[in-house]
Amino acid sequence: MPMLLIVGSKEPLYEAEFSTGTAQPKSEDTAHLNQFILHSAMDMVDEASESTNNMYLKIVDRFNDQNVFAFITAGNIRFLLLHEGRNEDQVRSFFQEVYEAYVRLLMNPFYTYDTPIMSASFDQRIQAIARRYF
């Protein structure tokens, strides 16, 4: 089950899980495990971001058959995606669309930069994007 995490400078801002077509029943354990994998990849993200100027960092970490993809916005907000596939171009365009949705959110005067994302319409937009990719 792919999982997206958006991390600010101090805390995680947003988290979403996407059910794939062949969704296996989600158990409590794996949900926590996924979070754990993503959070533990944070160091790898910082490391990977130092060696490149690109926003898209490709695969930064692996856990069993799961890959952690990362993307850093111009404002230093990090997007992390946990996904079984290894198609980097697909994830690149996924991140690009998430980035667009994020920029739209940032343009809302009532949203403050680097704070948890509560917006329902942002969530809907992300879910809609994910449905097209996974």
Add this chain to the structure above:
Amino acid sequence: MSASANARLGEQIWQKMPKINAEFFTLTYGAMVVQLMRDLEDVQLVNEKLEKMGHSIGCRLIDEFLAKSGINNCNEFAETADVIAKVAFKMFLGVSVEVASWNDEKTSCSLLVYDNPLTDFVELPPNINLYYSNVLCGVIRGALEMVQLRVECYFVRDTLRGDDVNEIRLELKEHIKDEMAEEYRRE
């Protein structure tokens, strides 16, 4: 002047008006509203403040409007409403507005704003009684006050609150009489 003539006039002046970047405009207004909310800490006060700011904008804007549009006196309030909707909104915001639901006495109507450039990107926080675009009401009230029309103007429906259209209710209260100030009056 007929309705379509007004629409054409609005289109013409819109071509000539100086333009600014829409995002810059929207974000500036947004930043101002949020700053007001932070300073005043009460949504009702923010609504009033926006209206007041609009009022003083309107008082100045009417001169620019009349000068650039070359519109003469309106004979009745219905004509005034149409000019506001078709010429003024087009000229300053680039959107066209519909006039609807007149009452029987022809003293109050609704302005339907389908596309409000102030609210691009905006999402209100839940459960908040803010009229985000209240500045528009103030502008209309201020501008009409300068041409001897006392009106009341308020939002009825707002797309930010989940309605399908923005509706501004416009009610004519009285014609202000031109009177000399106290000190010039003869005993």
